[in-house]
Amino acid sequence: MSRLRSGHWLALATALIALDQVTKWVVLSHIQLGETIVVAPFWNWVLAFNTGAAFSFLSDAGGWQRWFFTGLAFAIAGWIVVMLRRHASDLHLSLALSLILAGALGNVIDRIRFGAVVDFIQWHVAGYYWPAFNVADSAIVGGAILLALTQLRPRPASGDHA
Template sequence: MAGGKGAASVWPWLGIALVVILLDQFTKTLILGYYTPGQGTPVTSFFNIVRVHNTGAAFSFLAGASGWQRWFFIGLGLAAAAFIVFMLRRHGHQRLFAWALALILGGALGNVIDRALHGYVVDFLDFHWGGRHFPAFNIADSAITVGAALLILDELLRVRRSR
């Protein structure tokens, strides 16, 4: 791209994605080292740390499938990562949009690493209230969620500016 807003501007965003990946993998390594599957520790009246293996996607979607979903989600995550890097190369100068993409990229690759290494994603953050548990999640999932919220905010601000 012309004007200096091309490939060079992608590096800070890839650095942010790398920090997300490292934090995600570090926390998952701790969980794998200190907890057995299903084991948990109450932290507060509404939060536990628990080791859960998710072979599916968000909210355990397709977790009961026969195993093909592992490769499907690895492929999907890698395709999404390639698209996000492409978008970062083109729009790295748009700070809020690029932050969102960097967080989503780091989260997606964090979960792809789990699927490739273990065949499942390691989840461990367990929030509950009144006997109901939100599905356990991890740092990668959190980064994806914050990134998605930032994408929505970016679009709302873009629409507002165009009025």
């Protein structure tokens, strides 16, 4: 495989941000707040606005959390861009970081535009409902899992991380 550059990873993150925003645009155009569309026995489309973080953490904090989470996401995004430049040829690490970057910025766009994150995927089983989420959230979770797995893999003795 040819040597990957940070620009490739940033392009992937940009494409995922676009996918996230398009899906949110479709949901905002077709689902009303409080409406539920059953997709499968375990899966609904809904429209929810989350002013907090994961699992609505700090959602009732009074508004300051919007800018706190926005600033935090920008700080993390800056760090990730630096890491992508340093480790662009590390496939697994860079993929994980690109997913996290896309998710963080996808949700920041919502916070800036709407004051809350647009969530619309709802999974449930036996009357228990997982909090609604979106494509950006999925990218963050997938990236975090891959990042954890990347840290568990054996490293070459020479220190070469490619």
